[in-house]
Amino acid sequence: MTVDNLLAQIPSGARGLPPVHSWNPAFCGDIDMRIARDGTWYYLGTPIGRKPMVRLFSTIMRREGDDYFLVTPVEKVGIRVDDAPFVAVTLQVRGEGAGQSLVFMTNVEDTVEAGPEHPLRVELDPNTDEPSPYVHVRSELDALIHRNVFYQLVELAVTREVEGQPWLGVWSGGVFFPIAPDPEG
Known part of the structure; x- marks a missing residue:
């Protein structure tokens, strides 16, 4: 082949x-x-x-x-x-607060708006605690969020209680996506 x-x-x-x-x-x-x-x-x-x-x-x-x-x-x-098949290389923010939309573009020019159908998640390396953030693109395929784009997400983060604990996270598509526990909470 x-x-x-x-x-x-x-x-x-x-x-x-x-x-x-x-x-x-x-x-x-x-x-x-x-x-x-x-x-x-x-x-x-x-x-x-x-x-x-x-x-x-x-x-x-x-x-x-x-x-x-x-x-x-x-x-x-x-x-x-090696990790995820795509990389989210840009972020466009529309609106603010709970009405905010986060639109990612991947290295292969797929555009996806984070929300119920395209959730964000952050996995921590068990050895280093380094975060690896992802956004779901389509059909079991995710994009690793590029470090610079992840820094943009962190800048947008707000605190919200999740299961009784304060978490930093972002809103998109009417969903709050936790990024990390709030160290000040």
Whole structure:
């Protein structure tokens, strides 16, 4: 399986995302494609420098459990993802307070508004307590929120009680998303 073969199988002309959730082709094995934690895509150990190609591959990605695949109507190949398949690289803030909306753009130009369908979450590294913030993009696929964008979220944080404890967090889409316990609470 080569990248050229995979590209040739992607239906063209349709608007929006392909219906990868409805495609159930045979598994054809893994290919040497990796998405690094910083969002860089690699094929055979070399970065893929063509943004339109990366964007195209990102539209045919599917996650099943802990495994990631590129799926076409006739083939499914496994790829490696170091952390999350996308990186949220910009943040646009609309409104304020409980009516605020946080709109993220990913490195592959997906735009997503945090809310009930696209929750934010923060995981802590058990060894270092370093936070890793994520926003849900689509169909089991998340974006790691870039450090600079996370700093913007921290600047927007307000204190709210969650299960009897004060938490710093942000509002978006009518939902309060806790970021961290409030150290002053």
